Amino acid sequence: MLRRTIAASLIAATPLLALGAPVAAQDEAGDKVNMVIVYGDDDCPTPADGEITVCARKEEGERYRIPENLRFSDSTQNVAWTERVDRYEMVGSFGALSCDPAGAGGWTGCTQQMINAAYADKREGQNVRFGQLIEAARAERLSTIDADAAAQQERVEQIEREYMERLERERDQALPGEQAEPEAAPQTPAEEEPEA
Numbered sequence: 406m407l408r409r410t411i412a413a414s415l416i417a418a419t420p421l422l423a424l425g426a427p428v429a430a431q432d433e434a435g436d437k438v439n440m441v442i443v444y445g446d447d448d449c450p451t452p453a454d455g456e457i458t459v460c461a462r463k464e465e466g467e468r469y470r471i472p473e474n475l476r477f478s479d480s481t482q483n484v485a486w487t488e489r490v491d492r493y494e495m496v497g498s499f500g501a502l503s504c505d506p507a508g509a510g511g512w513t514g515c516t517q518q519m520i521n522a523a524y525a526d527k528r529e530g531q532n533v534r535f536g537q538l539i540e541a542a543r544a545e546r547l548s549t550i551d552a553d554a555a556a557q558q559e560r561v562e563q564i565e566r567e568y569m570e571r572l573e574r575e576r577d578q579a580l581p582g583e584q585a586e587p588e589a590a591p592q593t594p595a596e597e598e599p600e601a
Contacts (some may be wrong), residue, residue, distance in 0.1 A: 436455070436456070436457050437453075437455065437457070438457045439452065440461070440535050441458060441459070442460070442461045442463060444462075444463050444464070445464065445468070449462075457539060458542075459535060459539050461535070461538065479526075480526070481519075
C-alpha cells in the first residue's frame with residue numbers, strides 16, 4: 406500500500422516539475438527573426454532595430470505556384486498499402502523494437518522507425534532551410550561588431566578632444582569688458598642695472 410501511495414505522489418508531482426523548464430526558457434529571449442520569402446527582384450524588407458531579417462529569394466515564376474515541396478512528395482503517406490505490406494513481409498529482424506508484424510513485441514519499434522524517417526525527411530528536404538539562413542545572417546551581423554565599436558570609440562574620442570580644445574581656447578580669451586593685459590617685454594642683459 407505504501408509503495409502505491411509513493412508511486413501515485415511521484416506521478417502527480419511530475420507535471421509540476423515539468424512546468425518549470427518552459428517558463429525558464431521563456432525568460433531568455435533571443436534575437437527577433439523575421440523570415441520572408443521574396444520573389445524576382447523584390448527588395449528584402451529592411452530589418453528594424455535589434456531584428457534579423459532573413460530573405461529567401463525565389464524566381465518570379467514561382468510567385469503564384471504551389472510551393473515546390475508540396476508539388477511532388479516522397480512521403481510514406483503516398484506509398485500504396487500493398488507496397489507497405491510487402492516491406493513488412495521482407496523485414497528480416499523480428500521481435501521487440503523491430504517494427505515487425507510477426508513476433509512478440511514486434512510493433513514496439515514502429516514508432517521509433519517513423520520518427521527516424523521523419524527526421525531524415527527533415528534533414529534532406531528540398532524546402533528552404535531558414536535555420537541555416539538565420540545563422541548566416543547572425544554571423545554576418547556579428548562579424549562587423551568589433552570594427553563598428555572601434556569606429557564609434559574613435560568618433561567619441563575625437564568629439565571629446567575637440568570639446569577640450571574649445572574649452573581651452575575659451576579659458577584663454579579675455580572676458581567681455583576686460584582688456585587683455587599687455588605682456589611684459591623680457592629684459593635683455595644690457596638693460597639690467599649694474600650692482601653697486
